[in-house]
Amino acid sequence: MSILNKFRGKSLWMLHYCTGCGAIEMPPVMTSRYDMERFGIIPMATPRQADILLITGYLAVKTLKRVIRTYEQMHSPKWVVGFGACTVNGGMYWDSYATIKKLELYLPVDLYIAGCMPRPEAIMDAFIELRKGISSGKYEGWKKYIENYDWYKKNQAKLFDVKKWSVNYE
Amino acid sequence: MSDFITRLKNITGLNIHKEKLYQASLKVDKEKIRKTLLDLKKEGFLQFTTLTCIDWIEEKTFQLVYHLWHREEKLHLKVKIDIDRDAPIVETVSDIYIVAQTYEREVKEMFGVDFKGNKRLIPFILEDWNEIPPMRRDFNTREYVKDMYETEDRTEEIFKPRWKKYD
Numbered sequence: 287m288s289i290l291n292k293f294r295g296k297s298l299w300m301l302h303y304c305t306g307c308g309a310i311e312m313p314p315v316m317t318s319r320y321d322m323e324r325f326g327i328i329p330m331a332t333p334r335q336a337d338i339l340l341i342t343g344y345l346a347v348k349t350l351k352r353v354i355r356t357y358e359q360m361h362s363p364k365w366v367v368g369f370g371a372c373t374v375n376g377g378m379y380w381d382s383y384a385t386i387k388k389l390e391l392y393l394p395v396d397l398y399i400a401g402c403m404p405r406p407e408a409i410m411d412a413f414i415e416l417r418k419g420i421s422s423g424k425y426e427g428w429k430k431y432i433e434n435y436d437w438y439k440k441n442q443a444k445l446f447d448v449k450k451w452s453v454n455y456e
Numbered sequence: 457m458s459d460f461i462t463r464l465k466n467i468t469g470l471n472i473h474k475e476k477l478y479q480a481s482l483k484v485d486k487e488k489i490r491k492t493l494l495d496l497k498k499e500g501f502l503q504f505t506t507l508t509c510i511d512w513i514e515e516k517t518f519q520l521v522y523h524l525w526h527r528e529e530k531l532h533l534k535v536k537i538d539i540d541r542d543a544p545i546v547e548t549v550s551d552i553y554i555v556a557q558t559y560e561r562e563v564k565e566m567f568g569v570d571f572k573g574n575k576r577l578i579p580f581i582l583e584d585w586n587e588i589p590p591m592r593r594d595f596n597t598r599e600y601v602k603d604m605y606e607t608e609d610r611t612e613e614i615f616k617p618r619w620k621k622y623d
Contacts, residue, residue, distance in 0.1 A: 348583050375607060383590050383597050384582075387605040445604065446584055 288423060294337070294363065295421030297326045301336035301360070303353055306343015307403065308370045314406045327413055333359040338416070339393075343403075344372035346384045350392060351451040354442060357393055358453040362428045365420065367412065368395045371402040378402070391441045394427030460529045468495045472533070481534040486546055489537050493522065493552050501526050501533060504553035507560060509567045513593045516541040518569055522549070522556075539569070548574040566591035 302312055315322050316329055330336040333356045345353060357366065368389045371377030376387035389395050397419070399412045419425045431438060442448050461472055461480055470492065472482045484492045505523040512519060522535040539546050548571040550557040558580075560571040565580045568589040579585075588595050601607075 348581075351583075376605075380607070381598050381601055383595075383600050383604075387601075387607045391606060 291423045292421050295417045295419075298337045298417070298420070299330035299335055300327055300338040300340055301330050301333055301356070302340040302342060303349075303356065304342050305345055305349050305353075306370065306372055308342030308372075311403055311406055311409060312342065315409050320406045320410050322410065322413060325410075325413055325417060327417075333357075334361065336360055337363070338365050338367060340367045340369055341373055341389065342369040344377065344379050344382075344385045345389065347386060347445050348384075350386055350442075351446055354392065355451055355453060362432075363420075363426075364428045365396045365416065365425055366393050366427055367416065368398045369409070370404060371400065374398055374400060386445070392438060392445075394431045394438075396425040396427040460526075460531065464499060467499065468492075470495075478530050479532045479534075481536060483536045483538075486537045486539050489522070489535070490547055490549060490552065492535060493524075493549050496524060496533065496535070497552060499526075500528060501531075503527065504549075504555050504559075505532070507556060507563060509563045509569060509591075511541070511567065511591070511593045513541070518544050518567060520546065520563070520569070544569040545572055546570070547572050550574050550576075565589065568592065 302309070304312065314320055322328070327338070333339075337360075339353075339357055339360065341353060357364070366389075368374065372379060372385070373389040373395070376382070376385060379385040380387065386392065397412055397416055399408055401408055404412075416425065439448050439452070442451075458474065461474055464470070465472055470482055470484070472480050474480045482492075501524040503525040505525050507523070508521045510519040510521065517538045518541055520537050520539065522537075524533045524535065525531070526533065537546070544567070546569065548556070548560060550560060550571070551573070557574060557576050560569075560574050561577055561580045563569050564571060564574075564577050565582055566589055571577060582590070587600065590597070
């Protein structure tokens with residue numbers, strides 16, 4: 287499996303779910319200034335073709351439903367990167383009634399990028415780290431999601447009707 | 457500007473007072489809101505900018521503020537009405553200014569103010585909301601956050617994410 291992981295790390299397609307203000311840091315990363323294509327990462331249009339789910343910013347419960355649906359549509363192996371303070375502990379929305387505080391309770395986050403917001407340098411740094419981690423088989427959040435499906439669904443069910451918003455939920 | 461306000465006062469008989477350059481306000485009774493807005497629209501306040509609501513919990517009132525804009529005279533007029541907080545019902549103005557339909561829908565959802573005659577008071581932004589309207593001041597946001605979302609670290613964490621460390 288290690289040889290597969292090695293190749294996986296070299297070519298990653300990223301689905302960026304731009305909910306919050308963090309999306310503004312993505313254009314410099316994608317375009318010629320920082321140019322993430324140097325590292326084999328390009329933005330992808332649909333969840334079914336993507337490897338990385340990048341969540342840039344706060345998630346309201348309303349958007350979390352859509353994110354979970356998106357995540358479950360992606361093919362394994364897949365990785366989740368939480369971007370910015372909002373995904374870590376709520377950030378400046380720590381007392382908002384509408385947004386979730388800790389993303390790792392609902393989705394298996396492989397890597398967090400701290401900061402409000404993280405600069406393109408930090409994003410590049412995280413991508414390089416992710417690439418290395420994937421090549422060495424360190425990041426296996428998608429396996430944890432399958433193994434602990436009930437635990438994740440229990441957390442999600444506290445906020446909304448999981449039957450309606452999950453793919454293939456029995 | 458002042459000429460226009462004086463003229464407006466004479467024509468409509470309303471007690472408008474100027475607050476700033478380009479800004480004036482006016483307080484009317486809840487029953488007169490439709491008539492007032494009709495009069496003002498005839499005088500050239502063609503743009504309905506927004507509708508806001510303020511929760512004066514101590515006085516047990518909701519204050520609705522209708523923001524109007526006069527394009528030629530460049531006057532932003534705020535028409536304020538007070539309504540009872542326990543029975544928040546007011547007549548709609550959505551047939552006078554059609555855009556008010558959406559603003560009334562928002563105020564209905566965030567404050568629970570009912571607009572009699574608005575044809576489209578269906579749920580707006582919130583999904584699966586079972587509490588009292590969230591922008592009311594007696595809605596305890598922190599309590600709700602504490603109940604709904606976990607903010608403390610769990611000891612039996614199933615999966616601990618890694619951090620990008622900078623050192």
